Amino acid sequence: MLLGDGSGEILKLCAETFTGKQRGALVVAVPTFEAILLNASANGADVVKVPLTGSFAHDLPKMMAAAKGGLIYVCNPNNPTASITPKDELRDFVEKTPGGTMILVDEAYFHYADSPDYESMIPLVQDHPSLIVSRTFSKIYGMAGLRCGYCVAQKETLERIRPHQMWDSVNIMALAAASASLDDPDQVPNGQRLNNEAKTFTIGELDKMGYKTIPSQANFIMFDCKRPVLPLIKAMKDRNVHVGRLFPPVPNHMRVTIGKKSEMESFLNAFKQVMA
Structure with a gap:
């Protein structure tokens, strides 16, 4: 696990680590959360936009076809549509995506999703070195201004990301609030x-x-x-x-x-x- 100054820093770190002229493009849905598009563009990467399906899910086959190395970003539940990409489709996508392409699943709104068609991808990290899952304390925990987020990935993946992060990026107030939030069962x-x-x-x-x-x-x-x-x-x-x-x-x-x-x-x- 890697802590960040909100999950926004995690997205920025992933764009800096896995996209660029030499590393490959960023593939995203449209519309989706746009911060990582700006991060990848600033890193010199092309950004490939794939429209959502008619049910406002990620068009995963087209996203996979568009990726050659680089990073695929899947915001699930998606912002701004609040829609989900079904768990079976996403799991199959993670299984079939070539190893040279990284996948970042943004689960900022995980706690609000109660559909039987939704599930977290964190359990898949253990068997997939190309998978990164990000979370934040900004939503259900109400800590948007304090800035605390994290990602879950395999050790080798985190070691590639970590050199891009500035020292002490998470402030002590955010850490204290995050700890208190996790200790509150209600x-x-x-x-x-x-x-x-x-x-x-x-x-x-x-x-x-x-x-x-x-x-x-x-x-x-x-x-x-x-x-x-x-x-x-x-x-x-x-x-x-x-x-x-x-x-x-x-x-x-x-x-x-x-x-x-x-x-x-x-x-x-x-x-x-x-x-x-």
């Missing part, structure tokens, strides 16, 4: 319960209004507004409700983080006004 189940309650309420209200949500396995939702979302984002901001930015591959979809139920009621009230 932290995760309480967070899951509160998220599920507010998310179920919000999705239900949007459904009554005729707006369909991509099945969410995270602490946010993405739904089709049936019109360009950019003016809606601005109109919501004018009502002091801030939602996610535009994601060009899905220009009619809005990304909304799940907060307290009272906050989601405020979102729904503002959204009704904007769409009237």
Whole structure:
């Protein structure tokens, strides 16, 4: 295991270690979490973007076909769509990907995924030296500002990554908070319960209004507004409700983080006004 200054540092380290003009391209889905794309580009690597499937899963066969060495990045559950790539497909993908290509599975939203079609890839690390799985304390543990994350990989893989990391990148406050969070048996189940309650309420209200949500396995939702979302984002901001930015591959979809139920009621009230 390797600790990082949030899982964002882990993604950056993987891009620096496994992509570049000599090492190979970064292969990603689109849309997905974009930080690692910038990291790979800064490292001189090409970035190959493969659209999600119609069910908003990673198109793993096309991603594998596009990779020649380098790194394949799979965000599962995916950000910004909150969708998952089924466990059987992902497991088969890890088994079949050639050894010269590294795979990074980003499980930042792991704790929110309750679908029977989802499972962590950490158990596969033991038998696959090309597999890296990242996690973060920023989501279910509420530590986004403190910055603490980690990855799980085989020892030889970690030894390739470690030289790219600066000394003492994780601060003592983050380590203390992470330790306290792990010692609290109620932290995760309480967070899951509160998220599920507010998310179920919000999705239900949007459904009554005729707006369909991509099945969410995270602490946010993405739904089709049936019109360009950019003016809606601005109109919501004018009502002091801030939602996610535009994601060009899905220009009619809005990304909304799940907060307290009272906050989601405020979102729904503002959204009704904007769409009237």
